Amino acid sequence: MRDRLRSWLPKLVLAPSFLLILFFVYGFIAYTGYLSMTDSKMLPSYGFVGLDNYERLWKLRHWTGSLKNLAIFGTLYILVCSVLGLFLAILLDQKIRAEGVLRPIYLYPMALSFIVTGTAWKWFLDPGIGLEATVQSWGWTSFEFDWIKDRDMAIYTVVIAAVWQSSGFVMAMFLAGLRGVDGDIIRAAEIDGASKSRIYRRIIIPMMRPVFLSAFVILAHLAIKSYDLVVALTGGGPGKATEVPATFMYSYTFSRNLMGIGAASAIIMLMMIFSIIVPYLYAELHAGRKVER
């Protein structure tokens, strides 16, 4: 009896967490999936309508516009963060004396809430009072920077703020990668007379492939999830110019009372994230197992 208890104890300890996750994550995903095929409006209802909500969703310009914004935002966000992160990491890796001061300065925005970041940048980019007004007050009176009020440019202000927040983190990832490069390889290349820039282009940067991949996965899933920053910075506006799937889901579910469509949009978001993250995690876990053997 005691032995049986003993062999069950570890599983008993793990069970509460497992059951919580099973119910609150996977059960909820199933429930939202089911709701997306019902005629739920303000409250869940269970009249089955098949894929109608998905069909209606893809006909909504509000939704396709959100996806387009996400595509612009996500692509630029990932691209600029990666390039800037790698660039700063390489500069910091040149035996910089002030590294201990600079690194935390580059990274601290990551500790802030997106609401704080949004508040700061919203004001900074506000033409009436922020950067534009400041530069004009210095005498350059024709200076204009009003992207945040411009339907065509507003989505780029989200990129600016998001890059400010996350690029330091990508820098830290690349810096850790650079520090892991075997010094012997570089010394050997130097002896062969290769220039510094050539060593970086031909040897070191190609070795950063796993970091690029991790950065891509992390940034892509952050981009698809981003909600707070858009709410705080632009509120989805002007008009619907900066709506993204996350804000779309919220407004359709809770303000417009079209819960079936809201649920369908959440399912699409989940599929986007899983199509990136599942192969990545599978490869990571698989690689780990190989090493153990």
Add this chain to the structure above:
Amino acid sequence: MQAMPGERRSRWRWLLYLVLAVFALYYLLPLYVMLVNSFKPLEEIRGGDMLALPELWTVAPWSSAWSSAQIGVEPTGLKPYFVNSIAMVVPAVLLSTVLGALNGYVLTKWRFRGDGVVFALLLLSCFIPFQIVLIPMARVLGLLGLAGTTSGLVLVHLVYGLGFTTLFFRNYYAAFPTELVRAAQIDGASFFRIFFRILLPSSGPIIVVSVIWQFTNIWNDFLFGVSFADVDSLPMTVALNNLVSSSTGVKEYNVHFAGAILAALPTLIVYVVSGRYFVRGLMAGAVKG
């Protein structure tokens, strides 16, 4: 590089430092602007130069943001919401860290058939877009009688933090010598005795990582707060957003900035005091540690 003549080399170093300094300014600028303008009277902000130091220093925006600014319908300032956030963060961080430690222990030292699946499901839960759980969670909180309460938010943050805390402790304990655990088992030490006497004493660093990670994430959360909280349980981030985006009356930018800094202060302090562990947490989520 060693082939470069000395003069060219030192010019190159100057350029390097210059570029690094420019980027440091870029990252610091928004914080500087918020800080400087939170000490200015409103007329001075409207007057123009956001980079200038205040001509007339005032702490009125700070005391207003803390204790008298209009948030929603109540002129309470951010203070009660700061308290709400603390009441939510402390239990959620502690519970998720304790469970994460036990999970990591079981998943590495008491392995069983199917433990890989359990871990994979926990890990995958870290990445779900939370929009997918908003509707059912609102219903379940209602059924449990936890709608709009701080306890409800603690439950939410506990559940969606478990994946991360388990990941931290699992990776950390995976590197811990299993022979020590086996030897203790042969000596008849129990499951919990081994955990408390052997693993826990050497878990200091990863506990710090887990606590900081959870603290930062939960403190900074907006989506769950805005979806599930009532006036009595609204966290700081939601209150700040209400303060900043309220459409009535004059926009008191200086008060907004003071409020934003107040909302950022706890996580900033944690970052300054123990940035090293903060970075480790970020990394553990990104590259397998």
